[in-house]
Every structure is written in C-alpha cells, then in structure tokens.
Amino acid sequence: MDCLVNSGHRPKIMVTNDDGIDAPGLRALVQVLVSTNLYEVLVCAPDSEKSAVSHSITWIHALAVKRVEIEGATAYAVSGTPADSASLGISTTLFPSIPDLVISGINMGSNCGYHIVYSGTVAGAREAFLNGIPSVSVSYNWVAGKSNVHDFKLAAEACLPMISAVLAEIKKQRYPERCFVNIDLPTDVVNHKGYKLTKQGKSVVKMGWRQVTSNTQGRRVLSTMTMDTNPEVCTEMDASPISGEHLLFKREVRGAPVLEDDTDYQCLLEGYITVTPLGALSPADIDCQAYFKTLVPGVLESSSSSAL
Template identity: 70%
Template sequence: MDVPGAIAADRPTVMVTNDDGIDAPGLRSLVHVLVSSGRYNVQVCAPDSEKSAVSHSITWQHPLAARRVDIEGATAFAVAGTPADSASLGISKALFPSVADLVISGINMGSNCGYHVVYSGTVAGAREAFFHGVPSISLSYDWVFGGIRSEQDFTLAAEACLPIIGSILSEIKKSSYPRDCFLNIDLPTDVANHKGYKLTKQGRSIIQMGWRQVTSDMHGGKMLSTMTMDMDSLVSTEADVSSMSQEHLLFKREVRGAQVDDDATDHRFLKEGFITVTPLGALSPANVECEAFFKDWLPNVA
C-alpha cells in the first residue's frame, strides 16, 4: 500500500502550480486525481492566495515566504509570490530535493485562449518552467460561473487530462519529447462530453476593457475580477473596492465588448467542444507583413 506523500523511485514526479491559489478547486482536484492514479510522485508549489492575471511578474527585491501545506498524497508548499515565482522555486532544488519531470500549471478557473495567454498567470507558471528546460503544460477550464456548474467539474476536467499527461511523461522517459515549446491546454465547459483533443494555434480573441470613474463614497463599490470574464456572455463577477481619500481619483475596469477570432484557432475550437492543445514558445516574432514593412522602412529613418 502506498504511503501518502511517499516517494517511489520508479514513478515520474509531477509538480503542480497555479494562479488561483493553493486552495483553489482546480488545483486541489488535479492533485487529487494525480495522486489517486497511483502513477506519480506529486509536488505542489503554488501561490498562497489568488494571483490571476499577474502574467509573468516575479518577485525580485525581497525574500519569499513558503510554508508547508497538508495535501493528502503530495508534498506541498504555499508561496507568498506569483505563479512564476512558485514554478521557479519549485524546480530550483531549494525547496524539493529533485526537479520534477513535468510541471503542470492549473487547472485554472476560466479559459486562457487568444491574447489572454499574455495576461495569464497560469500560462506563466508553465512558461517559467519552460524557461528552465523543464517540460510543462498549462491547464485551463472554461468553467461557467454560477449556473449549473459545480466544483466537481474540475475533477472531470483533471480526469480528461490524464491521457495526455501520461503520454507526455512517456515521451519524456524516451527522451523524445520536444523541448522547444510548452503546451497550453483549454478544456470546454461541457468537459464530460468533450469532442477529443484538437491541436490548435493561439488566436487573437480578447475581452475589450475600458475604465469608468467611480466615487470613493460608493459603499460596497465593485471592481471586475479578471478570473470571471467570458468571451461570449461578457458576464463578470465583482470584488469589493476599498474606500479611498477624496484627493484620489478612483477607477474600475468594465467590459466594453469582445474581439472574437473566428479563424481555426484555440478559442473557436474550445467553444466547439474540443480540448484544445496549443504549443507555445517564449519568443514573440512579428508576422511576415510587419517584418516586410520595417525592412523597407528602417533604412529610410534619419
């Protein structure tokens, strides 16, 4: 019988991080499914609180606090930092004695398609591991806030990812897994009836945001939570805004619309019910048309 938290030398090690915080249902469901499979040693190194939409920010000028957290079957730490901090610390050998074979960031509460990949702390957790040569994937679930969805859906989402996780680790063991990219995976809302895996490319979908001035005497004023933006319904939940003194101007974000990419890209196939698998890199080359313009333009700059 396996002892919870015990390390089995013949099993690959998976490290889990996220941006919703170590207590988030997506991370807890993923860890539970990984542990219950009996196939993996599981490490957890994740932010101690919600850190959505922090992108790839890192803590630079002061030490990070990490505390041990009790998660059955895993060795887990909560970090007072960002997702990128957590991923970096977790694979540094400063916290765990060995580097994980695979880093998984997620499961995020909400999809990360199109331009939202740039904002995503979930994607950044996987990207940070990729920077350091560790295979990684980010997992996001197009979970509907409110309605008939429940946290049990995150378990279904985690189970739907097991085949691809197992296959990746098999390729890593054979030294045949590519090291020049990492994978961004999005799961559709009706994950129990998904249409299978679909290899996609990153599109240009994005929620279009604006700002509106509010007054500090608005008791219980509200501010948009980046976790809850939905590309189709434009529904958002809100968080409290604290009062400020009158000499400050106070603004809050609000949804103004959406730019939806109808091409054969990640967002479109996710909405069609596929589990989208999008290889990403760390470089951001411009498209061919832009390169051609600047090639002709630059020599004429005085």
C-alpha cells in the same frame, strides 16, 4: 537535465497555479494525479489568489514558504506569484530533485488568445519552460450557472491521456524543447469532442474603463473563484485612503469575442479540448518583418538629412 522519468522511478509532476493553493482546480488535479499511483506529486503554488499577474516575479523581498497538508503530495504555499512558485519548485532548493513535468492549473476560466499574456496560470508553465523543464498549463472554461466544482475533477481526468503521452515522449527523449503546451477544457467537459491542436487566437474580449464615484465602488474586486462558487460572498481589497483629488476608474469588459477558425477560443466553444503549443515570445507576423526590413535601413540616413 537528468529526468527521473528515464531511470525507472515514478515520474515527478510538480503542480502550481494562479488561483492559490486552496483552489478547487489545483486540488482536483492533485487528487486525480495521486489517485493513479503513477506519479510522485509535488505542489508549489501561491498562498492566495494571484490571477492575471502575468509573468511578474518577486525581486527585492524574500518569499515566505509554508508546508501545506495535501493527501498524497508534498506541498508548499508561497507568498509570491505563479512564476515565483514555479521557479522555486524546480530549483531543487525546496524539493530534492527537478520535476520531470510541471503542470500549472487547473485554472477557473479559460486562457485563450491574447489573454494568455495576462494569465498567471500560463506564466507558471512558461517559467518552467524558460528553465528547460517540460510544462503544461491547464484551464477550464468555467461558466456561472452551468459549471460546478465537480467539473474540475472531470477536467483533470480528461487531461490524463495528454499528461501520459507527454511523459512518454519525455522518456523517449522526443519531446520538443522549444515550446510548452496550453490546454483549455470546454464547459461541458464530460461531453467534450476530444483533443484538437489549435493556434493562439486574438483577444477574446476587449477591456475598457468606467469612471466611478466612490472608493468602495472603484476598489471592489471579485475573484472568479469567489464570484462563481459562492455568489453571496464578495471579496473587497483593503482600501487605502483616497482623497477627493483622485479620479476613480473601474475596469470592465467590452466588445464581442474574436472568433477565427482553428484558433483556441473558437475550438473551445465548439466543445474540443484545445491543445495550443506556445513559445516564450510571440514572433511578429511575416508582413511586419518585411515592413521594418524596408524602414530600418533608411532611418539613420533620413535622420541625418533632416538635421541639416
């Protein structure tokens, strides 16, 4: 990859997300990056909210792309997913050259533990990583009643030292190619305790299901952004007709967080900006490898014996 960060030009940073191109987190990040006058800022993000779509991609249908005015940046809204947006943005089909760094965020809500698997924000960074582009996903631990939209600017400013450090390492050709970085910022971001290297924890909460009785009750969806920034506004999905033969179930959160020392969510709650290196896939624990090392060789022999 021919990174312009090595040629004396301003580094190119491409921003994407899963909350949509109009989300306050993305807009704050772009504003802060532009205000430094150190980077050429590109934006390629979904045209609407695509939270929790994980690493889904659009395969059959064409993507619709529209130019969007964002001061100081070259920006496009994409009809697809975060992974679609990241892929298109780094392809040189939309922009004339490959970005030096992709940043996905700033997400409204933390992305820790197993929730990283569901996250469209993390997927935007992972897609860049899969294509050999250094990338970072960024999330802010929004809490209703405590957080406000201005916190996104504070979060973006708090990320600048890490962004600068990553670009410096890329310029020196020392940045690792086998991982990307997931950053979570604490709720009280102005009083954060600094950066802390962490590892991915387990699931923060468990998901459950509750049976409901009406179409409206079962299909109402509140985005994190809509719910927390404007409590009086409820966004409801377009409800397709459901016959009386169907059972309706609504997802709900159950259980307590899983807290472990030196993991992302635990350190985030302690007030640190967590920095968690991630790979494309999570390898199985060593004890699981040992278990299957014993099991697999005897499977065919056992199957042949039982057939006799």
